[in-house]
Amino acid sequence: MEKRATIKDVAEAAGVGVATVSRVLSGGSASASTRERVLAVAAQLDYRPSALGRNLRQRRTGGMGLLVPDLTDTFFGQLAEGVLACARSAGEPVVIGSTGDDPEQESELIGMLLEQSVDRVIAVPSGDADTWGPAIRAGMTVVFADRQPAGAQEPAGGSAAGDLMLLDGLAPAPPARPAARPLEVPAVLADDRAGIRTAVRYLRGLGHRRIAFLGGPGHDRRVAAFREAVGEPVDEELIVFATGSRDSAYAAASGLFQSRPDLSAVLAGGNVLGEAAVLAARELDLRVPRDVSLVMYDDVPWAELCAPPLTVIAQPGRDIGYRAAELVLRAASRRPRTVVLPTELIVRGSCGPRR
Amino acid sequence: MEKRATIKDVAEAAGVGVATVSRVLSGGSASASTRERVLAVAAQLDYRPSALGRNLRQRRTGGMGLLVPDLTDTFFGQLAEGVLACARSAGEPVVIGSTGDDPEQESELIGMLLEQSVDRVIAVPSGDADTWGPAIRAGMTVVFADRQPAGAQEPAGGSAAGDLMLLDGLAPAPPARPAARPLEVPAVLADDRAGIRTAVRYLRGLGHRRIAFLGGPGHDRRVAAFREAVGEPVDEELIVFATGSRDSAYAAASGLFQSRPDLSAVLAGGNVLGEAAVLAARELDLRVPRDVSLVMYDDVPWAELCAPPLTVIAQPGRDIGYRAAELVLRAASRRPRTVVLPTELIVRGSCGPRR
DNA sequence: CACTCACGTGGATACGTTTTCAAGCATCTC
């Protein structure tokens, strides 16, 4: 940075004290004449207050942190765009990190945010309560987006979650805890349960009985919803997991198709898994939807480009991000509660009657 | 933030001065015994230096800014992942902004970075020299990625670029300027010229004569390369532009197909445009590749999912981001020069012989 | 032994801002 005018320069040029300049610029009280003069001088000097000084004084960095698993996944791209849109309208900077769905990397990134004194973060979490506990205890305002940490869905019971409690919004009010008051973390989620249920019913309606689920990291709630929607005797072999990578997703999909040629429909828990399913099916000469029906979680632009176009459960990625950013910004005044956004089954061409 | 140990606490606990602690932690000289003691105390107190204090002292924020047009575009997602990977390995934070391909928003974001004293930024620029001049004059180290500002390709001639000069790497050495030494901005680019040329030759080889180009914001170099590759009498109606939005891209593609039913091949300048072309072709009942051949710039995962799979010009998005981040980090020691990364024509199924 | 030199060390300062505090001044009230 070459050198910019400081508040001191403005004060001198306007013939007032620095305190007055600060007040005028941050909306404090000042006489009309002084205000006018200060504003004029500031404009003339092209003065822009340095965030550095302010941050140090307030012992906190403005703006917010954003942690997502992978920006290459279109859904997280949408989510990030939502966050950025909200941040922009608030004039706040966003520092971003990509966790690769790895709790360790996530932990490191949290450490980095802590070091930067970024005390507001919206995250698509990969780690569990052990990862997030320290951050929250350190005073961070965190809002989860799209998911909640694993194992934290059931507030009751002596879970390993320890002092981390999540506001589920779906679960009943938590029982009073004996010892310390648990920390509460709001979240912005899609209504996975309804989305999955609708999809399963739709497939059922087409005659499908052997429906498989392709899950990825963070899809716990979707799997649970799937189990619930399918009903009691769920064939465990039909539920398959992959890690975040595309290779892993492809392997999982391919393995599933090969080991269970009797399945007639697949529900992919995310767009990367959907992509893998399409690829694997084609590789194995399975026709969609003649041989196998496919429903994908996430609506992404290319779903329409597939042949046939993919039937999807759309979740509002951009809205999720925007709302989460709103929550984290408002957290200072209003204690935020978890919000659940609706999903929508968009029927295109990838599902047919059971052959 | 609750409250953390400061360098002062460490100094007291270790019985040394703050200066010594600072030196030990930033790798300065110190006796082995002191170093050991300070380190031990720091670890025991869980001391983490505050970026706030350091930033203010050094009058600059660490890390780097990243400005991209749209995170929903997979290519920019890849690019961002590359930047983040490099930043992570350097332990540096990244503050991100999405410009929406709008110079005005870009300008605002630059202002925000300036305010944050972020003095290193890697950008996929939307604005021109007028947008970037102020930032560079203010002392920012900027590296362009994927594109260069419009109108800045020809260093020679009395261009409106003013004092902003770009290191093209492809252009001959710039002539000596009369007045002030021009500012130089390095860039990391894909070899558009070679990529486009190869694609055009490939299409020519298949017999295509009427090849259209679908361009978007920032595709100037690609258009130029297209003109060059096609040769002298270029049919201007076959070169069509869209703004960054998907709607606009679709409109452009659809309009092109309708106004020029005689074209036999389309070269889409980016993946959003490719997507639009596929959609528009389908809507108009044009079969790919029977009725029209299609080549898309950018290799994205879903290119393979299309029916038929899309022939693409692949550019290494992730590498571009990574290299750009490297350049901007090294800029302090080594004066960076523009680097051009290779592209590759990946032939799949979207091109056929002219009907 | 005197002198220099290198090195480890800590005090002090500056970075640019917000905020507290008390002082100054005009107006209002009794």
Add this chain to the structure above:
DNA sequence: GAGATGCTTGAAAACGTATCCACGTGAGTG
């Protein structure tokens, strides 16, 4: 007219760090 009240104002004190500078100590050199 004296006291109280309200508003505007500026000096000063933080915030946590890096760095300049001066000081002391030990070793090395003539």
